Amino acid sequence: FVVFCGRECLLRPSITREISPPAKRLCCRPGYNTNCRQGQRAGGTLCGGSGTAQGGSSKTLSPESLLDISARKVAEKWPFQRVEERFERIPEPVQRRIVYWSFPRSEREICMYSSFNTGGEESGTSGENSDETRLPFRRGIALLESGCVDNVLQVGFHLSGTVTEPATASEPELVCSVSVSFDRCKITAVTCGCGNKDIFYCAHVVALALYRVRKPEQVKLHLPISETLFQMNRDQLQKFVQYLITVHHTEVLPTAQKLADEILSTNSEINQVHGAPDPTAGASVDDENCWHLDEEQVQEQVKLFLSQGGYHGSGKQLNLLFSKVREMLKMRDSNGARMLTLITEQFMGDPRLALWRQQGTTMTDKYRQLWDELGALWMCIVLNPHCKSEQKCVWLRQLRRWNGVDVCPWEDGNHGNELPNLTHALPHGNPDLSSRPHRTVFTRAIEACDLHWQDTHLQRIITHDLYTHSHAHCHHDNHGSAGALFDARGWPLWHEHIPTACARVDALRSHGYPREALLLAIAIVNTLIRQQQKHLELFRSHKKELLHKGMTSVTNMEGWVGHPLDPIGTLFSTLLDTGRGDEEGRNSPFQSIPKVFYGVQVRALSLAVETALIGLGQQRVMPDGLYAQEKVCRNEEQLLAKLQEVELDDALVKIFRKQAIFLLEAGPYSGLGELLYRESVPMHTFAKYLFTSLLPHDTELAYKIALRAMRLPVLESMAPSGDLSRPHHIVSMVPNRYPRWFTLSHIESQQCELASTMLTAAKGDGRKLETVLESIQKNIHSSSHIFKLAQDAFKIATLMDSLPDITLLKVSLELGLQVMRMTLSTLNWRRREMVRWLVTCATEVGVYALDSIMQSWFTLFTPTEATSIVATTVMSNTTIVRLHLDCHQQENLASSARTLALQCTMKDPQNCALSALTLCEKDHIAFETAYQIVLDAAVTGMSYTQLFTIARYMEHRGYPMRAYKLATLAMAHLNLSYNQDTHPAINDVLWACALSHSLGKNELTAVIPLVVKSVKCATVLSDILRRCTLTTPGMVALHSRRNSGKLMSLDKAPLRQLLDATIGAYINTTHSRLTHISPRHYSEFIEFLSKARETFLMAQDGHIQFTQFIDNLKQIYKGKKKLMMLVRERFG
DSSP states (O other): OHHHHHHOOOOOOSSOOOOOSTTOOEEOOTTOOGGGGTTOOTTOOBSSOTTOOSSOSOSOOOOOOHHHHHHHHHHHHOOHHHHHHHOSOOOHHHHHHHHHHTSOOOHHHHHHTTOSSOOOOTTOOOOSSHHHHTSHHHHHHHHHHTTOEEEEEEETTEEEEEEEEOOOSSSOOEEEEEEEEEETTEEEEEEETTOOOSSSOOHHHHHHHHHHHHOGGGSEEEOOHHHHHHTOOHHHHHHHHHHHHHHTHHHHHHHHHHHHHHHHSTTSGGGGSSSEEOTTSOOOTTSOOOOOOOHHHHHHHHHHHHHTTTOTTHHHHHHHHHHHHHHHHHTTOTHHHHHHHHHHHHHHTOHHHHHHHHHTOOOOHHHHHHHHHHHHHHHHHHTOTTOOHHHHHHHHHHHHHHHTSTTOOBTTBTSOOOOOOTTTOOOSSOOOSTTSOOOBTTHHHHHHTTOOSOOHHHHHHHHOTTOOHHHHTOOSOSSSSTTOSBOTTSOBOOOSOHHHHHHHHHHHHHTTOHHHHHHHHHHHHHHHHHHHHHHHHHHHHHHHHHHHHTOOOOSOSSOSTTOTTOHHHHHHHHHHHHHHHHHSOOOOTTTTSOSEETTEEOOHHHHHHHHHHHHHTBOOBOOSSHHHHHHHHHHHHHHHHHHHTSOOOHHHHHHHHHHHHHHHHSGGGBTTSSOOOTTBOOOHHHHHHHHHHHTTTOHHHHHHHHHHHTOOGGGOTTOOOOOOSSTTOOOTTSOOOTTOOTTHHHHHHHHHHHHHHHHHHTTTOHHHHHHHHHHHHHHOOOHHHHHHHHHHHHHHHTOTTSOOOHHHHHHHHHHHHHHHHHHTTSOOTTHHHHHHHHHHHHHHHOHHHHHHHHHTGGGTOOHHHIIIIIIHHHTSHHHHHHHTOOHHHHHHHHHHHHHHHHHHHHHOHHHHHHHHHHHTTTOHHHHHHHHHHHHHHHTTTOOHHHHHHHHHHHHHTTOHHHHHHHHHHHHHTOOBOTTOTTOTTHHHHHHHHHHHHHHOHHHHHHHHHHHHHHBOOHHHHHHHHHHHHHSOTTOSOOTTOOOOOOOOOTTSTTHHHHHHHHHHHHHHHHHHHHHTOOGGGHHHHHHHHHHHHHHHTTSTTHHHHHHHHHHHHHHHTTTOHHHHHHHHHHHO
């Protein structure tokens, strides 16, 4: 047997076995020697038995027996049927040890299949988090440790037992019967009486399985039931069957009778097969050896999560499923690909895909990210370095089928990618874009199926950490050609399309090959560094020519940051995890990886940082579509967040300096080079990180980087279209898309953040502040962002714990002035806030700044802003106190404000007159000038509302005659029709008449004709008439006048004219109302006639006039019988 295990001797079986379904293969034992069983206990031995190397209570450690070592190896790799076929007779101790070792020994896989997270350590201690304690794995541990597992029995490859769920306040005690089938250290089937419907094993299955793992010596072990039956004679077998039927007659009697009938029938199918099924006999040769996965539950759960549309945490649950797939791949579990297939089928069947495509709407961002992860996982699966070609063909057929479905999402969102097959290399020239099909989320995985791992150089890279030029036995030049296999140090390079090469790294990590992934990552990074140097040399050799042309072009159509395969993120994570594991002593799966590569000490953290800087600084074209552009921003921020967790030391600062200098000097190959393509991805966010990192170590270099990054050429109207002279600059493939930069507002805000960071750092340095100011004025095109910068600078300059920084205050003021000029002729809802802030800022700078903005007000403010906000604020007591002005300075400032007010009134008298009069009150000449401007503009340029407002102001200030004059001018612009009895100007008319009445008869006589001409509303006229008859004109002594005290007569002018006009207005209004009157308005109309009668009766012959008026109404409107009846009842 030992020879069989170690050397795999091929022994032919004496009989031919028939294959039946899994776990029920046919078992028989002809020629079985019963003597070999002598001496064994009838009740079965304990699972640990003699020779047990695991779980024993003895503290003495002894080496394992050769039998145990051999049995363990066989149990891990060979189906038990193959063992039976190789040997006609297998000793029972050997069978027992194979059966014993066939159960899983690690809790990690059990944890993986019973919880979303990977947090099941071998010890299986309970988590402190309440969410973790609810996971099946944690609950299973709790049940096991509470002694809830009982009646555990192992029969062959089948484990059974009962698990008791203790009673709770709301639930009674639950006893669950649990059974587990296993094969080759994998659980292949589970059943539990709890009726669990979930992707993962329930807590009861976990408890039973862990009982077997932790307490194997307490589990009774029996050989497969077929082996026991072989030992029985006919009588024993009959007794066995009859007792079995008796105990379970209600359940098995029908089945027993059916089987008996078939066995007794000579021609039945059951008699055509040799042997009989045994569910405890282990797997057959053809059975797939994998852990139990409930496919139906996977499909149901994914369908449920998708139907919830991102609500109730469904997106998180789907991400956890993807993480579970990655966990399985890392454990090299074949269920990883199987589970991803089930998930993909449900994703492809999502009914929303067809609906979105039909409606032309976009899927949500989170849902789009799930599809990205789906594509990335398939890329990892097909790049499995140990994948069989047959399996890869199966996956390729699946991927092509999904890829061919109309609703399959495109790789870059809702916009078709105009790039050709980029998995391998960029082609030269410009192929026909219209005929190229769209790239879907599966396209890269389909292309990756063509990749292989057989390249000799690649194999040596990932298998030998001492593989250098000196070991490669290469006699050709490896340093001059573009595809050199080694760099100048002799370290290996790997030339492949960068995202594809990094996908290999991700695949190696995903499939549990961290060391190989690290070795390949180092080779790729060394290749990037070498390419970077080559690019710099190339640009320097053509620098004069390119700068002379003044044009540039993008050198990389496919950026590495924001790429669907996330190449830089993959390299960074691979290297950073290694660096942290080595240098910080943290628990890391990569701690066992040595730091010495190629015979030299390699610091993985340094390589990780340099890789991130190279990727972030790459000049690349902004992709098409909202999703792709948002992904560029998101990936950049994620990478920078990881970089910020790294604490910089001297070695890393050296790398920062090196990369910063390259970025400044590398021309079109760098996003911070002198030559920038118009549609290149901006560098603001990256430059801000570089600036803050370099500032404490190299101030000048930090400012060079930040100032260079301030550019945003996509907003420049005269930006060059690109240099088409160089064949490898693929510019013609990218049409002019502006303004299709969907993330432009975010980009501009990042540009603003960079500028604000520089302003803060430059406080106290006048030269740098001036340079930063020039850059802001040149490159920032948004008034709101410049205003924000102005506010930021003001806050920094006026911090409470220090004296104001006058230089920074001036920068703030200059930015504020630029905002005023930019927004002067455009609508901006924050304009008033901006004006008020500017005055505050100028106040902090000093009196000369206030005087300056008032002198040049017409380039900064509208006349209304200048008078109502600027001049008013300047002349307020708060400003005078704040500036500590003496009398002379106050007068000079006030003089400038008055001059501004008069200029504004000349330009816009309608809106500025009142403010100008208010500002000029203390200066007689200025006040008279302002008043004259109002009079000149009153005839044509001002409305009655504005004139009435100014008139009331004049009365309030003690100028009644001026108020009267303005009121008469206002009356000339007014027109009140008969039905406008609620017009807002009525109060102004009443006020004007009251003012005229108070001034005297002459003034009233002059204003009444204006009232009669402008007002046609009867109720208003009657109100004015009544007020004029109550008191004598000029009763209030004004300007030393005296009046006679006599009431004015209604029979004489001007009241006679007003009375006639009022009576006429009532007559006209009455006829107008009767034209369209309805019954519900009859009572209101009768009241109106009553008011009219009061006015008629004010005239000497009023009674006669009113009677005639009523008679006319009765005659003209006799058809309105009900109304006329009401009129007769009231008025006769």
